[in-house]
Amino acid sequence: MNVVHLHLLLNHIPTVGFGIGVALFVGALVAKSRDVKRAALSILFLTGAVTILAYVTGSDAKAAVASTPDGSTAQIDAHETAALVAFAFMQATAFFTWLGLWAWRRLGDLAGWNRATILILAVVTFGLMARAANLGGELRHPEIRGVLDSVASAADGVPGERLTAARSWGKYVEEHSWVWPTCEILHFVGLCLLFGAALVVDLRILGVAKQLPLAAVYQLLPLGLLGFTLNLVTGMAFFVATPQQYTGFLFLLKMGLVALAAINVLYFMLADGAWTVAEGDHMPIGARLAAVSAILIWVGVLFCGRMLPALGNSF
Amino acid sequence: MHLLLRIEQSGICQWIRSTDSIFGYYGILTVHAIGMGIAVGINACVNLRILGFAPALPLAPMEKFLSLLWLGFWMNAVSGTILLATDATHKLVNPDFYVKMLFIALALANLQLLKAHVFRDPQIDTKPLSTKARVLAVTSLACWLGAIIAGRLLAYQAAM
Numbered sequence: 072m073n074v075v076h077l078h079l080l081l082n083h084i085p086t087v088g089f090g091i092g093v094a095l096f097v098g099a100l101v102a103k104s105r106d107v108k109r110a111a112l113s114i115l116f117l118t119g120a121v122t123i124l125a126y127v128t129g130s131d132a133k134a135a136v137a138s139t140p141d142g143s144t145a146q147i148d149a150h151e152t153a154a155l156v157a158f159a160f161m162q163a164t165a166f167f168t169w170l171g172l173w174a175w176r177r178l179g180d181l182a183g184w185n186r187a188t189i190l191i192l193a194v195v196t197f198g199l200m201a202r203a204a205n206l207g208g209e210l211r212h213p214e215i216r217g218v219l220d221s222v223a224s225a226a227d228g229v230p231g232e233r234l235t236a237a238r239s240w241g242k243y244v245e246e247h248s249w250v251w252p253t254c255e256i257l258h259f260v261g262l263c264l265l266f267g268a269a270l271v272v273d274l275r276i277l278g279v280a281k282q283l284p285l286a287a288v289y290q291l292l293p294l295g296l297l298g299f300t301l302n303l304v305t306g307m308a309f310f311v312a313t314p315q316q317y318t319g320f321l322f323l324l325k326m327g328l329v330a331l332a333a334i335n336v337l338y339f340m341l342a343d344g345a346w347t348v349a350e351g352d353h354m355p356i357g358a359r360l361a362a363v364s365a366i367l368i369w370v371g372v373l374f375c376g377r378m379l380p381a382l383g384n385s386f
Numbered sequence: 387m388h389l390l391l392r393i394e395q396s397g398i399c400q401w402i403r404s405t406d407s408i409f410g411y412y413g414i415l416t417v418h419a420i421g422m423g424i425a426v427g428i429n430a431c432v433n434l435r436i437l438g439f440a441p442a443l444p445l446a447p448m449e450k451f452l453s454l455l456w457l458g459f460w461m462n463a464v465s466g467t468i469l470l471a472t473d474a475t476h477k478l479v480n481p482d483f484y485v486k487m488l489f490i491a492l493a494l495a496n497l498q499l500l501k502a503h504v505f506r507d508p509q510i511d512t513k514p515l516s517t518k519a520r521v522l523a524v525t526s527l528a529c530w531l532g533a534i535i536a537g538r539l540l541a542y543q544a545a546m
Contacts, residue, residue, distance in 0.1 A: 256538045260531065262419070267427020271451060279454075282447035290440035291431060370420060377416040378408075 074323065075135045078128035085125055085161060086197075086204045088118040093193045100190070105180055112168045112181070113337055115193060119165025120333030123303075124326050126158045130314035136210060148235045150206040155237055155311065157199035162303060164192040169296055172340045176289065237311045244312040251312075254305040261305065262373065265298030269369050273362035276345050276354060285346050292339070317379075325375035332368045335361055390474040399472045411472065418465040422537075424458025426530045429497070436504065436515055436523035444511045445504065452501070459494075480543055486536035493529035496522060 092114035099107035133147050171185045181189075209215055234242065244250045268291045274280070275288045310317050338361050339345060345358035393399065402410050428451045435443055470477050477483045500522045504510060 252538060252542055255541075256535050259419075259422070259534050259538060263423055263426040263530075263534070264430055265427075266420075266423030267429070267431050270424060270427060270454070271431050271448075274451070274454070280447045280450035283444065284442070287440065287442040287444065290442055294431065294434065294439065369423075373419050373423060374416050377419045378412050380412065 074128050074131035074318070077323075078125065078132040081121060081125040081128060082204065082207060084118060085122045085157070085200050088114065088121070089161070089193075089197055089200060092118055093197050096190070096193060100186070108181060109172070109175060109341070112172050112175075112189070113341065115189070116165050116168040116172060116337060117333060119161050119168070120330045122158060122161050122165075124323075124330055126154060127310060127314075127317060127326055128323070129154060130310075131318055133314075146206075146210055150203060150210060151237060152235050153199070153203035153206050157196060157203040158307075160192060160196040160199055164189060164196050166296075166300060167192060169336075169340075170293075172337070173292055173296075175340070176346065237314070240308075241312040244308075251309075254308045258302055258305040258309075261298040261301030263298070265295050265302065266369055266373070268292065268295035268298065269365055272339075273365045276358055276362040278354070285348060289346055292336070295336070319379075321375050321379055325372055325379075328368050328371045328375065332365070332372070335365050335368060339365075390478055393471050394474045396471075402468065402472050411469075414465045414468050418462055418469065421458045421461030421465060422534070425455050425462065426458075426534065428452070428455045428458070429493075429526060429530055432500075433523040433526050436519050446510050449501075449505050452497075452505075455497075476543075477540065480540065482536055482540050482543060486533055486540060489529050489533035489536060493526060493533060496526045496529055500526060 092111050095107055095111035095114060099105075099111050129151065133151065136147055137144060167185060167188050171181045171189060174182060174185070272288055272291055272295075275283050275285070338357075342357065342361075344355040345361070348354055348358075402414065404410075407413070408416075432445075432448055432451070434440075435445060435448065470483075500519070503522060504515070504519045
C-alpha cells in the first residue's frame, strides 16, 4: 500500500463520515436529543481531523494520476482547488464543534449561536465536499464525467498562464521572502501555546500540583485550541505553497499523530472521569493513560516536524 | 576566529553535523524545540492567567510548574550550546544571536521579578492582581516572543 491508496481510502471519510455527522446533527435538532447532538458534534470534529490526512495525501495521488497517459492536469487542478476550499470550510466547522464540545461540560448543551454557526458551516461544507469528491471521482471514472469536463475546458479556454489558488499562493510565497519565516515564527508560537497548555493539563491529571482544581484546569484547553489553530493555518500555508516537500513517511506520521491527538482531546471533552475526581480520590486509569498518551503524541508531533528536513526532503 | 574554527571543526562537531543518527544535528534541534515548548509554553500559561485567561485557575499552585519551566530552560541551554559549537564561526559573529541571548536574559530576569512580586504574595489568589503583575506578564510574553523571532531568523541567516 502506498500513499495513493491511503488517499483513495481516506477521501471517502470527508463525504461519507461528514454526511452521517450532518444528518445526525439535523436529526438531533429536530428530535431535540442532546445525546445525539453530542454524538453528531463528535463525528463532525473527528471527520475534520481525518480530512487533514485526506488532503495532504492528495499531493502524491496528484503526481501519480498526472503521470498516467490520460491524466489531465486541468482536471486534477479543478479537483485540488475544490478540495482546498472544502477543506477550509471543514476545518472552520471542526473549530466550532470543538468549542461546542468543550463548553458542553459547563452548559450541558450547545449554545444557540454555536448551533447556528455549526449548522450553516456544516451544510455549506457538505456541499463543497461533495463537489470536490465528485470532481475527484470523475478523474478515474470517465463514465460519470460531466462537471469535470466543463470545469476543465473552461479553465483551458483562459488565455495565458492559468494558476490554481494553491499555485498562486505558492508563487506569492516564492516571490515574497518574508512570508515563509513569518509563518515559521507563528508556527513556533502556536507550538508553545499548544504544548504548554497540554503539559499543564496532562501533568495535573497525572498528579502534579494537586491544589489546582480540575474544573479550573479544564479552562486551559482553549489555549491549546488557539495554538493548534495557529499551527493548522500556518502549516497549511507551508503545505499548499510547496506540497512536493511534504511527501515522506515522517510527514504522514506527523499528520497521523495529529489525528490521534484529536481522538485524545475528544476523550477529555466527552469523558467525565478526569474532571469529577473528588479530593483525595484516585484519578481513573483511563484518564491517566489519556494524559500520558497526549504528552507522547505531542512530543511525537514535535519530533516528526523538527526531523522533517533531516529524514524527509523539506526545509 | 581561529578558536571558533577549531571548535567548529572538532571531531564531535563534525560528527554531529554529518551523522544520520537521531543524536545528530536534527535530533538536538528536536530537543531544543521541546525545551522551548516546555519553557515558553508554561510561561505563556502563567502570563495569560495573570492577564485574565482561565480566571478560575488559582495562581499559587502554578508555581509547581515553574520548576518544569527550568527543566525546559536547561534542556535548551545544553542543546543550544551544542548547536552553537557546530556553527560557531557564523553564529558568534551574527548580531541576531546576541539579540536572542539578550531577550532570553531579559525573560529570565522578568521571571524572577514575577516570582518575587506575584508568587511571593500571600494574598495572590484572594485579591485582584496588581497593574505591575499585568505589566510583568505582558513584558514576559514580549521577551519570549522576541527570543522565538530572533531564534527562527537565526536559522535563515546560518547559510549566509
